[in-house]
Amino acid sequence: MEKTVLSGMRPTGDLHLGNLYGALQNWINLQNEDYERFYFVADWHALxxxxxxxxxxxxxxxxxxxxxLAFGLDPSKSIIFVQSLVKEHAELFLLLSMITPVGWLERVPSYKDQIAQLGKAKTSNYGFLGYPVLMAADIIIYKAHYVPVGLDQVAHLEFTRELVRHFNHTTQKDVFIEPQPLLTKVPKILGLDGRKMSKSYDNAIYLSDSEEETTKKIRIMFTDPRRKRRTDPGVAEECGVFMLHKIFSSKEKQEEIKQACSKAEIGCVDCKKMLIKNLNEALKPFREKRKELLNKEKTIKEILIEGSKKASQKAKETLEEVRDAIFSTGRLR
Known part of the structure; x- marks a missing residue:
C-alpha cells in the first residue's frame, strides 16, 4: 500500500526563510519519494x-x-487544498472531541507556552484549547502514515497517536492508524535580532521581501557578540549571518569565511555583503515566479478548489468508517 504524508501551514501572514527551510523545502523534497502527499492551508487553525x-x-x-508553488510544490504530484473546503474535518473534530479528556489538552506542551506568549485575550477560547483535536482530525482523516516534523514537534504528534489508540479501543474498531513522525533535518535559522526567526518576534526575512528590503535587513542583523571591534576574532558557527551562508553560499566560501572570522581577517560588514549577493541571487528566480503567480490568482484558486475536491473524496470514505464504528450499521443514513 502506498504510504501517505500530510502536513499543513496556517495562513497567518507572509512566510519567512525559517518556514521555507523548516517545512516547505522538505515538502518539495518528498515529491521525489513514493508517497501520496496531502498539503493543506490550515485556515481554521488560524482562527x-x-x-x-x-x-x-x-x-x-x-x-x-x-x-x-513558486518554490516548486507541484499540484500534479501533491494534493494541495484548503482545510475549510473539506467540511469532513469539522465533523471528525466534533466526534473526536466527545472522547477527548480535557486533561489531555491542558498538558499539550505548547498550551501554557502560547498562553504566556500571546496572552489570555487570544487564548481563552474553546478553539484554542481544542486545536490539538482538530490537528488530529486533519491527520487521521487521510490515514496519514507520516507527518514531516522537526524533533521539537514530536511531542505534539504523540497527542494524535494517543487519541487514535483511545478511539480504536473505545469503538473496538481499528479505523485509524497511528501516524509516525517523518523526522526532517531543520537548519537553525536565526532572525535579525539573534533569536529564532519568527513572525511574532518581528525579526524575519520574508519570502515576499524585495531585493532592497532583504539587503536592508541583513545589514542590521546581529552577528557574533564577541566581535565588538573589527579586530576581534569570532566564532562563525554561532553567528546568524553565517547560518544563512550555510544555506546560500558554497562549501568553499563557508570554509573561507569560517577561517577568516576566527582570525579577524574579515569584518562583519564584508561577510554580510557576500551573503546579500548570494541570497538575492538564489531568490531571484523565486521572486519572478511568485510575481507571475500572483498575477494569475484565478489559477491558484483553481488549484485549491480542485485539490480540495480530491481531499474531500478521501475524507468522506474515512468518515463513513468512523460513523459505522461509532453508531454501528443501525444508524440512519
Missing part, C-alpha cells in the same frame, strides 16, 4: 489565535500558496 484578523485569511492564503 484559534487570530479571529480578529479573519478577514486577512483569504489574502494570506493566496500569498502563501503562491510561495509554495
Amino acid at each position: 484559534t489565535t487570530g479571529f480578529d484578523s479573519s478577514k486577512e485569511i483569504p489574502k494570506n492564503t493566496i500569498n502563501m500558496v503562491a510561495d509554495w
